[in-house]
Amino acid sequence: MRLAKTMGAVAAGAALTLGLAACGGSGAGGGGGADGAAGNGDDDVKIGVAMPTQTYERWIQDGNNVKKGLEDLGYSVDLQFANDDIPTQTQQIDSMITEGVDVLVIASIDGTALTSQLDAAAAANIPVIAYDRLIRDSENVDFYTTFDNEAVGVAQANALLRGLGYLDADGKETGEKGPYNIELFAGSPDDNNAGFFFDGAMSVLQPLIDDGTIVVPSGQTDFGQVTTQRWELETAQKRMEDLLTSTYQGGEKLDGVLAPADVLSRGIINALQSAGMGPTLEKGLPVVTGQDAEIANIKLIDDGVQSSTIFKDTRLLAEQAVKATQSFVEGNDPEANDTKTYDNGVKVVPSYLLEVQTVFKDDIQPVLIDAGYYTADEVKAGQADD
Numbered sequence: 001m002r003l004a005k006t007m008g009a010v011a012a013g014a015a016l017t018l019g020l021a022a023c024g025g026s027g028a029g030g031g032g033g034a035d036g037a038a039g040n041g042d043d044d045v046k047i048g049v050a051m052p053t054q055t056y057e058r059w060i061q062d063g064n065n066v067k068k069g070l071e072d073l074g075y076s077v078d079l080q081f082a083n084d085d086i087p088t089q090t091q092q093i094d095s096m097i098t099e100g101v102d103v104l105v106i107a108s109i110d111g112t113a114l115t116s117q118l119d120a121a122a123a124a125n126i127p128v129i130a131y132d133r134l135i136r137d138s139e140n141v142d143f144y145t146t147f148d149n150e151a152v153g154v155a156q157a158n159a160l161l162r163g164l165g166y167l168d169a170d171g172k173e174t175g176e177k178g179p180y181n182i183e184l185f186a187g188s189p190d191d192n193n194a195g196f197f198f199d200g201a202m203s204v205l206q207p208l209i210d211d212g213t214i215v216v217p218s219g220q221t222d223f224g225q226v227t228t229q230r231w232e233l234e235t236a237q238k239r240m241e242d243l244l245t246s247t248y249q250g251g252e253k254l255d256g257v258l259a260p261a262d263v264l265s266r267g268i269i270n271a272l273q274s275a276g277m278g279p280t281l282e283k284g285l286p287v288v289t290g291q292d293a294e295i296a297n298i299k300l301i302d303d304g305v306q307s308s309t310i311f312k313d314t315r316l317l318a319e320q321a322v323k324a325t326q327s328f329v330e331g332n333d334p335e336a337n338d339t340k341t342y343d344n345g346v347k348v349v350p351s352y353l354l355e356v357q358t359v360f361k362d363d364i365q366p367v368l369i370d371a372g373y374y375t376a377d378e379v380k381a382g383q384a385d386d
């Protein structure tokens, strides 16, 4: 692997301190760090953490958890959120490289837009960890920490089928045969995860579409037709409104919606309720899935409005990212548990994948409250303290 950048910085720092021109230092030298101040150990290690946006609660949690974990190791952290704006994110990463960070942890907005930043990072010997979202089209992605993204899609489809009554809580067929009318939504097309989620879901749903158990009345079943640019709530809400107008005016019944993220689920539920459906599942609101276990959606699930979500414990993801960062700082390769799945178009990136859990109303207590992710009061309020 590439030399950890701290070693290069040590050499540069030593050369500066001694007033020497750089002349073939091997990188072997004690103490020192990114700031070139000798002898301060980890205090001098600085990590750049680039997160996409604060409009999804999860990214705020991700950013804060990664920052805290790194600070607990004695590193300093430059944490930036980019407001889902690609130029803002590229600029933030450029500055991190200029300020001499030792490792970059990046949750990209557009996974294909960072090639020149990653080239610059490689030239400066800065290892890059792709966080949750794979960075594509670059050989300079050194590691990837994420959840099993295909499994997320499979879990969403199975949760939809359970909500519809086709599967029971154990995943077995109930004997109900539908047919069920559903509509499909996918995430942002520039996010590598969106395709994994959708493909995972369709691996379950397509056979049922083929045999007529499931019908998609709009006919929109291709990824390109169902994506939601930048994962925006308003975009999903608008598409749901348009679908209701174009396809469901004639009394056609809508039974369920595959929604790939909780923020989008909220937009979709807004559209359904505004059209007079529900307002709860009991009162006929279509079954809507989700992802991320956002606190507002957990309240909706608790209130019998949203059917399910997929919980991805961002605390564990942050922990993995912190471990991988520490490995790079210490000059080692992080431990991977998947070296096959994530081809970014140039190479297969060694990855660490975490498992996910499906959450229906009955799972809120054991999965989220007992595990300390939310308190019962937060669930009731639909808002997290802190």
Ligand code: BGC
Pocket (backbone or CB within 6 Å): 056, 058, 132, 133, 187, 191, 193, 194, 231, 260, 261, 262, 291, 292, 312
């Ligand atoms: C993440 C999801 C999140 C979505 C929107 C995806 O890359 O994996 O957890 O809901 O982005 O922010």
